Amino acid sequence: MSRIIALSNQKGGVAKTTSCISIGACLAETGQRTLIVDLDPQAHLTIASGLNPDDLPVTIVDLLAMADEPVDQVIQPTSVPSLDILPADLRLAETEMSFYNHPDYEEKLVDILGQLRSRYSYILLDCPPSLGGMAILALTAAEYALIPVPCEYFASRGLIRMMDIVEAVRKRTNPGLAYGLFVSLYDARNRVSRQILEQLRDHFGEHLFDTVINIDTRLRESTMVGEPITTYAPQTRSSQQYRALAQELVSRLEKKNSYE
Ligand SMILES: Nc1ncnc2c1ncn2[C@@H]1O[C@H](COP(=O)(O)OP(=O)(O)O)[C@@H](O)[C@H]1O
Ligand SMILES: [Mg+2]
Known part of the structure; x- marks a missing residue:
């Protein structure tokens, strides 16, 4: 059964999409079959995987519309062996609006992913930069919310709302x-970064990963060429940091198992 992880934060530009494709590629690199799922109407994950959303005959939009679309026709391979994607397109914004007429919409993704859980070791969900229906859908389907945070002064304040949503999804x-x-x-060049990191550690304790990802323009470039950092620049520090992050995620998920 696959482990399902949602890359989630209502703030845009915090590296959700970059982390989704990078961690996905790192897990696939170790031979684990991995699926990345685009849940953002902007379809950045789809584009970053080298696909053009306008050229795709079917996407996750068709699966969520419950048009009995076979899931296999929607899954696309990526340039990385063992890494597949469920792509999105712009119509996803309308899908999210339609949720408000369906009180049980939260379970829709659970049903779709249920068909795939025997085929992938890991499923990573790339959430949009909001805490609307799509984010709730993802957090309902996931066992783990992985929250990227920029190292800035207001980071922990902005996260309060995110934590409220995690709590609400747990309850509901x-x-x-x-x-x-x-x-x-x-x-690393900013003197206060280390201080902010310590504040985040004080605030979130064990929930904060040991691994950090440094700012690196190669990550921006890799998105633009539609390739994960691990194949675009496999030996760079960013690639190594994302490999370490993926390993830390795997060991945290295993540790979680042993408590259950
Ligand atoms: N570690 C990093 N260093 C430099 N640029 C980064 C890094 N991580 C992400 N980026 C860039 O920052 C921008 C926002 O990242 P993105 O993954 O799209 O964020 P989100 O999905 O949270 O909106 C993108 O242009 C991306 O290439
Ligand atoms: Mg994004």
Whole structure:
């Protein structure tokens, strides 16, 4: 059964999409079959995987519309062996609006992913930068919310709302939801970065990952060429940091198992 992880934070530009494709590629690199799922109407994950959303005859939008679309026709391979994607397109914004007429919409993704859980070791969900229906859908389907945080002064304040949502989803639809945070844009040249990291550690304790991801323009470039960092620049520090992050995630998930 696959482990399902939602990359979630209502703030945009915190590296959710970059982390989704990078961690996915790192897990696939170790031979684990991995699926990344685009849940953002902007379809950045789809584009970052080298696909053009406008060229795709079917996407996750068709699965969520419950048009009995076979899931196999929607899954696309990526340039990385063992890494597949469920792509999105712009119509996903309308899908999210339609949720408000369906009181049980939260379970829709659970049903779709249920068909795939025997085929993938890991399923990573890339959430949009909001805490609307799509984010709730993802947090209901996931066992773990992985929250990227930039290393900036107001980071922990902005996270209060995110934590409220995790708590609300636990109460309503998914009592087993666990979470962890990691610093996704660490500026080593900025003197206060270390201080902020310590504040985050004080605030979130064990929930904060040991691994941090430094700011690196190669990550920006890799998104633009539609390739994960691990194949675009496999030996760089960012690649190594994302490999370490993926390993830390795997060991945290295993540890979580032993408590259950
Ligand atoms: N560690 C990093 N260093 C430099 N740029 C980064 C890093 N991580 C992500 N980026 C860039 O920051 C921008 C926002 O990242 P993205 O993954 O799209 O965030 P989100 O999905 O949270 O909106 C993108 O242009 C991306 O290439
Ligand atoms: Mg994104």
